[in-house]
Amino acid sequence: MTSHPSAGQSAEQAVDLTNCDREPIHLLGRVQSYGALLALSSDWLVQHASDNLPAVLGFEVEEALGRPLSELIVSDAMDRIRRNMGALEGRDGAVRLFGIVLRGQDKLFDVSVHQSGRHLIIEFEPKAGPREADVMSEVYPCLNRLKGLNELPDLAREAARGLRMLSGFDSVMVYQFQPDKSGRVIAEDRADGQSRYMGLNFPASDIPAQARELYRRSLLRLIADVEDDGSMIEPQLSLDGSPIDLSLAVTRAVSPIHIEYLKNMGVGASMSVSILRNGELWGLFACHHDSSRYIDYERRTAIEMFGHMFSYEISRQEESFRLKAQDESGRMQTALMANLAEGRGLSETLFSVSRDIGRSVSHDGMVLYLDETFTATGSVPTEEEFRKIARMLDTRAGPSVFASDSLSRLLPDARDYMNRASGMLAIPISRRPRDYLILFRKPIASKVNWAGDPAKPATLGPNGTRLTPRKSFEVWTETVEGRSAPWSVQDNHVAERLRIVLLEIFLKITDAANGERKRAQEQQQLLISELNHRVRNILNLMRGLVSQSSSGARSLTDFTDSLDGRIQSLARAHDQLTSEKWEPSSLKALIHCEFEAYAQAKSARVLIDGPDAMISPAAYTTMALVLHEMATNSLKYGALCDQAGRVEISLRQDRSGGLNIDWVEKGGPPVRPPSRRGFGTTILERSIPHELQGDAEVSYKTTGVEAHFRIPPRHIDRIRREDDDSRDATPQPALSNMIRLSGNGLVLEDALIIAMDAAAMLEEMGASKVAIASSVEQAMQEIDRDPPAFALLDINLGAEQSVTVAERLHALGIPFVLATGYGETSEIVESYPPARMVQKPFSIETLAVAFSAGPD
Structure with a gap:
């Protein structure tokens, strides 16, 4: 790997750790000597071949190039390869065939077939001895020992032991990738019983990005002999000038830098088995041997299956964490809902269950940031400090849980308070602009042990300026400051479940509040309109009352008594409309009250037939508005505006328990429908359907207004006997008493x-x-x-x-x-x-x- 420094830079200054990430390790043009490779065109003609073809298959490269594969191997082998090509699925799929005869001799081969661009790659590995009877019989006991282990250290330790038994390597490590792409050895099993790398960390640069991607696509990688120079592929380039992509080739040769790295570790052979979780690289089984070691393809496939099962056990373990987190969140949800049901706010509710949260996810402090209001408990940043965190989360974090054990790495200002809060687990609980529940952890005194100095020095070598793999793997201790205990997988699961619970609760509260706010606004507008309407009516009514009372009064005392009585009648109607302590009240009393307040002597021309009904306060309020409109309209324009008309009101209960009110005006002047739809018309036609889910219909017939209203059963408390005509009025005692x-x-x-x-x-x-x-x-x-x-x-x-x-x-x-x-x-x-x-x-x-x- 070479680098070209720019002007004004020294060779060392121009090199950085990204050089390793740019090395084309999949385009090396060589294979390891234990297997041979052929690259075929779409019509099965050999276009490339490794130069160890004579040693592996027994014919020269020049003899193979340009010829059909069917002329190089026996027909039985060709038919078997063709028959199995249907199993070649997906970009990273491969066909594996074990113990087949390729030439006329009895020599057995393991074969791998995969597609690489426009080439079909076929690799052949000769079996060193007779085919093993049942390699899978060795795998199942190792798999059985993994079952029932619920803690990751126990699972990893048993898996390392089982894989060393299957592979025969001197050492097997379980290497877990960390969030920063560095690796940590979480289990180690060695033939000498010693512990060399257990608990040590390896920097991310030890396994560059493109190597991690190849580990994700190709799950097992064998390096049989670090001293093997490999075999070149002829010709090196295709007709379009590009080398063959060997990303999925099982015999792909090894990068010189990686070979040097292994030699510096004292390793003669290695094998890596990928551990995937949800399709992403979780870690590796790193197998080392002091000398060269080859394992045939069939056994490697069994080992790869073991790696699959270990990956499954990791997923199963995390699923158990998720189920546990679900149970914990269920208990918290019950506690939250119980507190909310008692009328407590979301802030008070959350802090009331902080101990429950702490039992599930340990933390030193908690902040609720709701509607830009800061509420906190424990060891946390100040409100001013936290607002910078909230802005950072809004710009950098997504809608899911966000965790960091080093807040100061994300926000340099956090160094000022890292002794109070170094780790952060942020749980968004609303849509943007986001509200957050954030758990904080204090820093811990921590020392991280590395397998050698994690910084790779750049040196001048025989191949030009390049990064030389470190030669020392002695323990190198780093003192870490400003970092908290890491947030575990279980912590994240609990937080995610809590996020879902809180988001559901928050959205319900928000939706309910929005709905209540909308209803309140609509009610406010209705009340304002009604207030304006009634104020104008009252002013006009007072003029009418004064005029009517004065025209019929024989003395000043008679006038004042009459006027005072009518004002008191209005007051009683107003009290009935606005009181907040109503019990079910008499509908007939309400009708009488409206007419007595406005119609005076004309109320005798109002005939009410049928049983009385005690209706709910909600219905009473609505009906007061409706009856007020009907009564005043009748007095202004209808049957009661002259000396002859009358109003007949019929009350009757239907089969469903609802109350029908039929209003018929007779004998008044001819009726003309209103020329415009005012607020009063809206009250008549929409109040009962909207507020009570009942019915309302008003007809402006020439002979008199007719209206039909229905109050649903749920608003009817009871029906009174027809002979009980009590108006629930409290008689006023005589002044003389x-x-x-x-x-x-x-x-x-x-x-x-x-x-x-x-x-x-x-x-x-x-x-x-x-x-x-x-x-x-x-x-x-x-x-x-x-x-x-x-x-x-x-x-x-x-x-x-x-x-x-x-x-x-x-x-x-x-x-x-x-x-x-x-x-x-x-x-x-x-x-x-x-x-x-x-x-x-x-x-x-x-x-x-x-x-x-x-x-x-």
């Missing part, structure tokens, strides 16, 4: 008009004077100056709440009532001293009831 107040009062309310109205009500109930305060500070000053006999406190004062005032009044023994527009929630009840509550808008009757009842 209620408490009469005396003394001074206090109203704490930030809205002046509401405060003045409340003060007037309290004075009407008997208060001599009522002070008004708009803030907690003003109220406290009023109490200090002139303690009241009673008080009415608004709960929400905008930027503050009245709880401090309530506590002061409670301490002084002064009775008070709370006013709120939110409803009597548990949060309010728990934060305030015992007190009665009234809902806004309140009336003199509701205030009197609250003050007469006293605190809860």
